[in-house]
Amino acid sequence: MDALIGKKVGMTQVFSKEGNCIPVTVVQVEKCVPLLRRTQDRDGYDAILVGYGTRKSKHTNKPEQGFYDKVKAEPARLLAEFRDQGVTDEEMGKPLKVDIFSEGDSVSVVGTSKGKGFAGVFKRWGFGGAPASHGHHEIYRGGGSIGMHTYPGRVFRGKKMPGHMGSKKVFVKNLKVVRVDTENNVLLIKGAVPGASGGIVRIVKS
Amino acid sequence: MNLIDRIEAGELKKERSPVRVGDTVRAHIRIVEGEKERVQVFEGVVIRLHGGGARESITIRKVSFGVGVERIFPLNSPRLEKVEIIRHAKVRQAKLYFLRELRGKAARLKELKPKLDPTKKKKTRKKAARKKA
DSSP states (O other), X not given: OOEEEEEEEEEEEEEOTTXXXXXXXXXXXXXXXXXXXXXXXXXXXXXXXXXXXXXXXGGSOHHHHHHHHHTTOOOOSEEEEEESOOOOTTTTTSOOOGGGSOTTOEEEEEEEOOOOEEEOHHHHHOOOXXXXXXXXXXXXTOOOOOOOBTTBOSOOTTOOOOEEESOSEEEEEEEEEEEEETTTTEEEEESXXXXXXXXXEEEEEO | OOHHHHHHHTTSXXXXXXXXXTOEEEEXXXXXXXXXXXXXXXXXXXXXXXXXXXXXXXXXXXXXXXXXXXXXXXXXXXXXXXXXXXEOBOOSOSSOGGGGGOOGGGGOOOBOOOOOOHHHHHHHHHHHHHHHO
């Protein structure tokens, strides 16, 4: 197994042996249990189904409870799959430890970015806007023209315009693991990780 | 104690230097040049304390050959050997950014004479109370 689900706790800094200051994101793995095996024969692909966190039984409906009874596990906050993982039968049903990673490992992190609401073209696409003077007025943050004339007579697909920004899945590759704390089941990952503090992130060895 | 505080507790130095804003200090910084290691001293006025816990840092300002130089030191950095306090000054702001606009005599701070030790004062009071009784 070389993948985990964790919770982003927040950011801080640590010092390296050389005395360099390293910005780190604290990711806590509370309870991450491999529950079920997806196999090539039965499902058409190999994967491990993982349950993360805990959920009260009163919040679990009967079909869900039935599934958890079948795999003999407590209800989890969420379920996720990781493709092509080597997990022995012994490891199934036991919480994963962060020591599957070691210091200096390169990891990819997937999270849900912070929602920015309905954002204009400045924030959403980095447009430069219109000049502040030389006769310009009332259009300082506008996006300008969105097309040509009778030909093509339409706005091209994918034109950068205002709209909803953030709350999207974001994939960050090649972040370094700075420290592995098996006692608290905590990983310190160099740099920023997508999403707000308290958000759920997937961590995969890369 | 939340998780981040616990991680930061491991980064803290044994003792926090008692440095305050307005102090004139001598910061001893360990510098590695290739294989050699030496200690460099940066002397100036602390114009800002920033952050807390393991992230705490100070900004030291000095005027070198007529040019203002400011350096920021993380207080818990292993490269910062020690911060030697030369004198305290009477300051009424938390950030002394106004020093940047001042030159020469105008940029001086009034020295703060050390007060009587407050711990000793308490003792004498207790003794006096005991005598009365």
